[in-house]
Amino acid sequence: MAFFLALLNGVIGSLSRLVNASLAVFAGSLRGSLINHIVGTVVAGGLLVVGVRTGVLQFGGLPWYYWIGGCMGVFVVAASNYAVPRIGAVLLGMLLLAAQLITSAGLDHFGLLGGSPIALSWTRIAGLALVLTGAAVTMTERRRRRE
Amino acid sequence: MSSLMRTLRRSIPGDPDVLLAGGASITAGVFVALMIRLNATLGEHIGVLEGSFVVHLVGTVFAALIVLPRRQPVVPGRLRRGGVLGVAIVMVANIVVPVLGVALTLCLSVAANLSFSTVSDHFGWFGLPQFRVSRRRLFGLALVVLGVVLVAYG
Structure with missing residues (x-):
């Protein structure tokens, strides 16, 4: 089950890369990433607001660094931006x-x-x-x- | 000839520009693995959807800090679908990683990614140029699949 979900994620990943590529042409990849995160926040927040729950959104109980995964995603986009023209x-x-x-x-x-x-x-x-x-x-x- | 020399000079290890870009690439790769692990633990703690929400919210704040808001282009709606897919990706990863671990999850995602893009290129889906699948590509995919099997049962 988890096996197929992981495969599915790879497919969604390449789909989203396709969408993001055209978004990046349009808005630049960093700003594209910002737009992605805004839309993602609104969609996930919307689902939570209409009452979809998969757990309890509670703060505390986890060290701070578990909360900064989102920053790393943005860093990856920025680093790729920097690296592509220099090393291909x-x-x-x-x-x-x-x-x-x-x-x-x-x-x-x-x-x-x-x-x-x-x-x-x-x-x-x-x-x-x-x-x-x-x-x-x-x-x-x-x-x-x-x- | 001079362009060849320039390329050669650029690829000499020690060129600070190339070294820095290489370092940035490696750091980004390390961050991908770390991020997936951190997000999954967060998801286990507060729920997979709640985790995905937090990841995107924090990412929004961080990206906004980097991208100083200048003229904002109006983005067509069809290009905003990427954000929806992003929520799904983080949620699914949050479910999968605690079961399979980070390495197998990443290997499966690479395999699915390469296979899907090969098929999509072969048929020219999404209005993109068509690239017929080559023997070399199939060989590469076979290696990846074999690797995934070894990682899964190792």
Whole structure:
């Protein structure tokens, strides 16, 4: 179940990237990100206002840094903005993905920041390396447009 | 020739511009993983939708601080759908991460992302240019899928 939800999220992710790409052309990617967050706040807030609940919105009980995930998303957009003209989209993508996978494996292995530990085995390391290699093969492809 | 030299010079490690951009890319990647973990724990604590709301609210404030409001362009409604998708992405991730962990969640999302964009490119969906799927691309996707299987059962 969670497996399929995660796959679904990847699909939604590429959909939203498509929408965001045209939004970025229109408004610039940082401002595009601002618009995204505003719309997201209004939609999620609206759902909460009409009484949709999945938990209890309470402050306290968690250290402050659990609340700043939203800032990081904006930073990622800003950093990509900065990096693309300097090192290119492919190198940016590869560095971003490599750093993501290594960090996530570390977080899982030690069960950091509220997760339950998932030990890092050699199989898991090989799997992460394959994902990165496969992404590199795909992303470095020189593509010819079909007429 | 001179442009080739310029590119070569740019790629020499030690060029502060390139190093800084590389560092920014790596930091961004680390932040993606951290963000997903932090959001998921927040979601477990206050609920997945409530978590998504907080993430977007905080992101709005932070983005507004960076983007000094100048002339605001009027954005067509169809381009605002991205924000709706964003709420769904954070919610679904909040449900998935506590079950699968951060690494597998990210690997699955990469796999689905690449597969979907390959299909979408092949048929030229969303009014975008059409790129026929190549052998190289299928090979890359196969590697990614194999990697996901290893991560899932490792």
